Amino acid sequence: MKDLDHLKLPRAGETSSRFTKEQALAAQKFHQTLPGYSVTRLVELPALAKELGVKDIFVKDEASRFGLNSFKGLGGSYCLFHLLSEKYGWSGKVESFAQLKDQIASLEEKPKIISATDGNHGRGLAWICHLLGLRCEILMPAGSSEERQENIRKLGADCRRTDGNYDETVHEAERFALEDDWLLVQDTALPGFEKVAQFIMHGYLTMALETVEQLKGKCPTHIFLQAGVGSMAGAMCGFFASLYGPDVPVISIVEPKTADCVYRTAEKDDGKLHNAAGSLETIMAGLSCGEPCSVGWKEIRAAASHYFRIEESVAADGVRVLSSPLENDPRVLSGESGAAGFGTAFELLFHKAQYQEEISSLGLNSESVLLFFNTEGVTDRKNFLKIVWEGAFAEKV
Incomplete structure (x- = not known):
């Protein structure tokens, strides 16, 4: 077989x-x-x-x-760079990590970042948020590895498990983002989030x-x-x-x-x-x-x-x-x-x-x-x- x-x-x-x-x-x-x-x-x-x-x-x-x-830090960091540049009109002005960090530091109210993960994407996103001084909330599906969850928490992110599978957890993060004005950084290409x-x-x-x-x-x-x-x-x-x-x-x-x-x-x-x-x-x-x-x-x-x-x-x-x-x-x-x-x-x-x-x-x-x-x-x-x-x-x- x-x-x-x-x-x-x-x-x-x-x-x-x-x-x-x-x-x-x-x-x-x-x-x-x-x-x-x-x-x-x-x-x-x-x-x-x-x-x-x-x-x-x-x-x-x-x-x-x-x-x-x-490899996941590549995607989360580059996405956040573009999302923040578009949100605050920094496109063309901000080209490097150092410039991005300086611009974020000058904001009176910093954006909050949320995502769902099985482990790697959330860890990469928590890492770049930690470097940029941004609050990050990561949701993980039921049964996720404790080691992977702890690695995310070590980077300063709030990380909790849901009662659902991965896709249900993605939609929970989406609802959270829409209701509480958080930036959703997710690669599922949900309607309205394809970019x-x-x-x-x-x-x-x-x-x-x-x-x-x-x-x-x-x-x-x-x-x-x-x-x-x-x-x-x-x-x-x-x-x-x-x-x-x-x-x-x-x-x-x-x-x-x-x-x-x-x-x-x-x-x-x-x-x-x-x-x-x-x-x-x-x-x-x-x-x-x-x-x-x-x-x-x-x-x-x-x-x-x-x-x-x-x-x-x-x-x-x-x-x-x-x-x-x-x-x-x-x-x-x-x-x-x-x-x-x-x-x-x-x-x-x-x-x-x-x-x-x-x-x-x-x-x-x-x-x-x-x-x-x-x-x-x-x-x-x-x-x-x-x-x-x-x-x-x-x-x-």
């Missing part, structure tokens, strides 16, 4: 012009002014590539980004731009992107499609089976968004989302051609393999969400006999160059040790 479902859907048209190299350069220019900015590493895994029968494997490792253990999601997605482009620069002219043939609401995946789809044009790599979108809103939307392919149902419970907490981002989906539909929904065991294997390198390959410490895309490719290539149809459909062969984004490090140490030391989630659950 296979540990994943696969759907092939030919690309539909062209991506928008909203996620180009020019927008990536603008985002990077701002991020370079932030305290603690440095380019995260691009890891090459030649020994693993040889073992799996492909030409090369690259992993963009976001575990060290701003000391936050994920907010787009600003967050623009922030993610710094990660893509760094990757291209680090590849030094090498072009990936395949990119695997994990998706929650699809904002990161959408931003990457838009960027790489714009950059490579007709030579865009084969892009695959990966989700948990229990939170498969992008897969369902692709499966229906009727021009509408389709939500995942139920508790959305998964070890891939950052992907536990039931409502796709409309802005992200447009880019995904135009650039991606393969969709996967995976069992917990696939992500867990990804965590284990990245943390246990072959020969002289570097070690990559990843969380369950960060390893989902990598785990999917590993599942296919390590169990070739079981996945001949999928491998053929993807065009994976000895000349393939695979690119992955490890979007988080170890954000829940207890669960990481269960997976790596105790072999948790080795079977379907």
Whole structure:
């Protein structure tokens, strides 16, 4: 029995012009002014590539980004920069973190920031609010990791759990923002907040731009992107499609089976968004989302051609393999969400006999160059040790 479902859907048209190299350069220019900015590493895994029968494997490792253990600080910081510049008429006057902080300090009444999170986005937002001296309220769904919640609180944010799942928590944050005049920083692209999601997605482009620069002219043939609401995946789809044009790599979108809103939307392919149902419970907490981002989906539909929904065991294997390198390959410490895309490719290539149809459909062969984004490090140490030391989630659950 296979540990994943696969759907092939030919690309539909062209991506928008909203996620180009020019927008990536603008985002990077701002991020370079932030305290603690440095380019995260691009890891090459030649020994693993040889073992799996492909030409090369690259992993963009976001575990060290701003000391936050994920890439999410890129989106929240850039979005807040734009939202505040628009709200107070600072556009064109404020171009750096220092200038933004000075302008905020001069306000008699400072804005209040709110968001919902499974962990990483809220931590990134709490971090930038702490640096800017802004009050921040973060809501987390029921059952969220205590470690992730505590990491948010350590940055000075008020953080509480709700009684609902992720999507219900997002809507609670939305109601709070509308009723009490807080700024909502959310990438779900709720009605009336689409621009907010787009600003967050623009922030993610710094990660893509760094990757291209680090590849030094090498072009990936395949990119695997994990998706929650699809904002990161959408931003990457838009960027790489714009950059490579007709030579865009084969892009695959990966989700948990229990939170498969992008897969369902692709499966229906009727021009509408389709939500995942139920508790959305998964070890891939950052992907536990039931409502796709409309802005992200447009880019995904135009650039991606393969969709996967995976069992917990696939992500867990990804965590284990990245943390246990072959020969002289570097070690990559990843969380369950960060390893989902990598785990999917590993599942296919390590169990070739079981996945001949999928491998053929993807065009994976000895000349393939695979690119992955490890979007988080170890954000829940207890669960990481269960997976790596105790072999948790080795079977379907």
